[in-house]
Amino acid sequence: MAEKNFFEPKKSLNVKGRLIDLSKPKVMGILNITPDSFYSNSRTKSISEALSQTQKFLQEGATFIDIGGYSSRPGAIDISAAEELRRLVPVVEAISIMFPEAIISIDTFRAKVAEETIYAGAHLVNDISAGDMDEQMFATIAQLQVPYMMMHMQGTPQTMQQNPVYQNVTLEVIDYLVKKIAVLRSLKIHDVIIDPGFGFGKTIAHNYQLLNEMEAFKIFQLPVLVGFSRKGMIHKVLGNTAADALNGTTVLNTIALQKGAGILRVHDVKEAVECVKLVEMLTCV
Structure with missing residues (x-):
C-alpha cells in the first residue's frame, strides 16, 4: 500500500489514544496562569480559580483548555523555565484529577516545560515559536508523540512588534x-495544527x-x-479596549470560520x- 500523503486532509487528532474529531470546528478556552497577560480578566490567581474557569469552559462547550504560564503579550517580561513550571504543573495536575475528560494544551515554547507538563497530565503542546526559541522542542515532541500546535512569529514576545516587515506576509x-x-x-x-500567528510580529495591516x-x-x-481574541488588531481599529473587544472578536471568528479555520482560541x-454553531448552519441549507 502506498504511503499516505502528509498533505491529505487531517480530520482528527490522536490524544493519548483518544481520537478527537476535527471534521467540524472546535473551540479552545484560554486559561492564563500569569499575573501579566494582556487581558486582565483572563488571569487566574489560584488553583481553585483555574478549576472554576475550566469547569465553566467545559460546560460552555470547549474541546481544549489551553494553559499558559508565560505571558506572550508584546514586551512581556521573560521568566525562567522553573517559574513557568511552578505556575503550570499544580494546575495541570489539579485539572487532570478534577476533570479527567478535559483535553489540556500547554502554551509554551520550552521543551522542558512541554515534557514535564505532559507527564503531569497535559495532552498537547502549543508552541508560539514553532521550535525557534528552543532547538530541543521538535525532538521532544517526537519523543512524547503528542499533537503539536505551531505558530508563526517574527521575533520574540519581547521584540516582535518592533517594526515587523514583510514583502508579502501571507x-x-x-x-x-x-x-x-x-x-x-x-x-x-504527524498530528500537527498550524497557527498563522495573528498579532505576533505583525502590524494591523x-x-x-x-x-x-x-x-x-x-x-x-x-x-x-x-x-484573535480581544487582541489589539480589534480594539485598536475600533478605538476601545481589550475588555470591550468581544463583539469584534466574534466578527473575526466568523470570518475565519468561513475561510477554513478549524480551532478558535478564545477567552x-x-x-x-x-x-x-451558526456558521455550521450555512452548510446545512
Missing part, C-alpha cells in the same frame, strides 16, 4: 510553515491581509488555529461555540 508565513512541516514529518510527527487570504492555508490540509468560550 506568502512568507506559508513558506515558513512549509519548511517547519517538512522537518516535523522527518521526525514522524499584516493581520488583516492574513485574514483576508486565509484560504491559502488550505494548501496544507491541516487544522488551522486562529487566535470567551460560550460566544465562540455559538459562532461555530
Whole structure:
C-alpha cells in the first residue's frame, strides 16, 4: 500500500489514544496562569480559580483548555523555565484529577516545560515559536508523540512588534510553515495544527491581509488555529479596549470560520461555540 500523503486532509487528532474529531470546528478556552497577560480578566490567581474557569469552559462547550504560564503579550517580561513550571504543573495536575475528560494544551515554547507538563497530565503542546526559541522542542515532541500546535512569529514576545516587515506576509508565513512541516514529518510527527500567528510580529495591516487570504492555508490540509481574541488588531481599529473587544472578536471568528479555520482560541468560550454553531448552519441549507 502506498504511503499516505502528509498533505491529505487531517480530520482528527490522536490524544493519548483518544481520537478527537476535527471534521467540524472546535473551540479552545484560554486559561492564563500569569499575573501579566494582556487581558486582565483572563488571569487566574489560584488553583481553585483555574478549576472554576475550566469547569465553566467545559460546560460552555470547549474541546481544549489551553494553559499558559508565560505571558506572550508584546514586551512581556521573560521568566525562567522553573517559574513557568511552578505556575503550570499544580494546575495541570489539579485539572487532570478534577476533570479527567478535559483535553489540556500547554502554551509554551520550552521543551522542558512541554515534557514535564505532559507527564503531569497535559495532552498537547502549543508552541508560539514553532521550535525557534528552543532547538530541543521538535525532538521532544517526537519523543512524547503528542499533537503539536505551531505558530508563526517574527521575533520574540519581547521584540516582535518592533517594526515587523514583510514583502508579502501571507506568502512568507506559508513558506515558513512549509519548511517547519517538512522537518516535523522527518521526525514522524504527524498530528500537527498550524497557527498563522495573528498579532505576533505583525502590524494591523499584516493581520488583516492574513485574514483576508486565509484560504491559502488550505494548501496544507491541516487544522488551522486562529487566535484573535480581544487582541489589539480589534480594539485598536475600533478605538476601545481589550475588555470591550468581544463583539469584534466574534466578527473575526466568523470570518475565519468561513475561510477554513478549524480551532478558535478564545477567552470567551460560550460566544465562540455559538459562532461555530451558526456558521455550521450555512452548510446545512
